[in-house]
Amino acid sequence: MSTLQDLFTHNRAWAAQMERERPGFFTGLVKQQTPKFMWIGCSDSRVPANQITGLEPGEVFVHRNVANIVVHSDLNALSAIQFAVDMLKVEHIMVVGHYGCGGVLAALHGTRIGLADNWIRHIQDVRHRHRQLLDSLSDAVRADALCELNVIEQVVNVCVSTVMVDAWAKGQKVSIHGWSFGVHDGLLQDLGMTIAGPEDLDRLYRAAVDRVWDKRRSA
């Protein structure tokens, strides 16, 4: 178990090693950040965006919250997306869920946590929307399916935000992706929900939801 002092010790060693191996790395970062990617992920400590993708400081703009939810009126998420799209000109936004997500499990089982119940209510809305599909699955695979459905729905929420509607209307090239991460194997899965413009949305949404079902109906 690390102590706070360990964190500073590791930090000093890391910064020294970076500067040794790539002189000028940090002074280069001071000038600007030019990430191509924005990551919208869960706050879960097991799902660190940079480590999973091998991206360095300066390469991915990150927004994380409990269960990677994008709510239409959440100024925090919307401001991060707006900054990423309008100012940083990212080319890809990935919404990344993960199997075994505590927020998704709480939504599925109706577990009371406290204040966060109100946040998790958004996943219960997803569960409600796909109730027929979820009820038809076995207990063993239902939680994984809801993790994926939550990602798919949050990709839609990014796509219909005013930020993306306006960016696509101006012809800006930005793709929104839905991925899921396996805490058990360290691997990312592409859920086939890659949206490059509003015209793709309905068709790809239906196909992605169908895939969640196809993958698991025999399980």
Ligand SMILES: [Zn+2]
């Ligand atoms: Zn989570």
